[in-house]
Amino acid sequence: MYIKNSLRRALDHQEFEVFYQPQIELATGRITGLEALLRWTHPKIGPISPEVFIPIAEESGLMIPIGEWVLRTACAQSKAWQDAGLPPITIAVNLSARQFAPRYDLAAQVKAILAETGLDPACLELEITENMAMHDNNAAVLQELRSDNVRVSIDDFGTHYSSLSYLKRLPVDKIKIDRSFVIGIGKEPKDEAIILAMLLLAKHMELTIIAEGVETSEQLAFLQTGECHEIQGYFYYPPKSAETAQQILRSHA
Numbered sequence: 001m002y003i004k005n006s007l008r009r010a011l012d013h014q015e016f017e018v019f020y021q022p023q024i025e026l027a028t029g030r031i032t033g034l035e036a037l038l039r040w041t042h043p044k045i046g047p048i049s050p051e052v053f054i055p056i057a058e059e060s061g062l063m064i065p066i067g068e069w070v071l072r073t074a075c076a077q078s079k080a081w082q083d084a085g086l087p088p089i090t091i092a093v094n095l096s097a098r099q100f101a102p103r104y105d106l107a108a109q110v111k112a113i114l115a116e117t118g119l120d121p122a123c124l125e126l127e128i129t130e131n132m133a134m135h136d137n138n139a140a141v142l143q144e145l146r147s148d149n150v151r152v153s154i155d156d157f158g159t160h161y162s163s164l165s166y167l168k169r170l171p172v173d174k175i176k177i178d179r180s181f182v183i184g185i186g187k188e189p190k191d192e193a194i195i196l197a198m199l200l201l202a203k204h205m206e207l208t209i210i211a212e213g214v215e216t217s218e219q220l221a222f223l224q225t226g227e228c229h230e231i232q233g234y235f236y237y238p239p240k241s242a243e244t245a246q247q248i249l250r251s252h253a
């Protein structure tokens, strides 16, 4: 209850910040994208993990305004970096199922934010989970955005209740191998087998594939051998403030 009431005020009081985690293309070493990750510093409690406050925001109807703020902030930031002379960079924004509520009209909101910030739609990637992709209404929203060149990625791939059939119906650009599989590299042959199957699936479906939560050189080597396209994780960078992310982008440009 206390957290819920604090959350209501957090947007107005500018307590949220977006952090950015680089995504590295293995073939070139280039940073090809950044995942936007929401951070909240409560004035009394201090930092609170999104794993704690996002479910509360979802329950209390606050996920729509908060999600919209993240989208606007991340799109404006990507455009500002381009205006500052950095190469165009894809910004990946996580979506909550709540943002697909039909009365909200996510497609119209995303288009409005792209128009307002002037960001090229091809520089925006929406991260959804498999259960969101399975809904026909959500698929229609994503189809509409995708016809405007916005990209779609499947987060936490292989961890939700879903069949792979949505990959036929919903044009997806990218799949993200969940950290829970990456952790098993070198330890758990079943995790390795699942990752190899995902890499093969991506190859034959011509999808980009990225591994999340890569922390060790052993994990990196396994993924490199499997021709995984991109890597995200502490091995390269943890999520960084906008200011630090900009310095990283500059040193890579």
Ligand code: G
Binding pocket: 036, 037, 038, 039, 049, 050, 051, 054, 067, 070, 094, 095, 096, 239
């Ligand atoms: O960055 P971190 O590991 O603390 O994030 C924890 C969880 O919160 C992850 O599952 C991540 O996807 C989710 N998350 C972070 N930022 C956002 C956001 O802006 N919107 C939504 N819906 N989820 C987010």
Ligand code: G
Binding pocket: 021, 037, 094, 155, 156, 179, 212, 213, 214, 215, 232, 233, 234, 235, 238, 239
């Ligand atoms: O659910 P989603 O995949 O969006 O969540 C991403 C979360 O994973 C973020 O909270 C981010 O901070 C976290 N994360 C990113 N890289 C690593 C990593 O290498 N190790 C661990 N433990 N967490 C990571």
Ligand code: MN
Binding pocket: 035, 094, 127, 155
């Ligand atoms: Mn994500």
Ligand code: NA
Binding pocket: 155, 156, 157, 176, 177, 178, 179, 212
């Ligand atoms: Na994930």
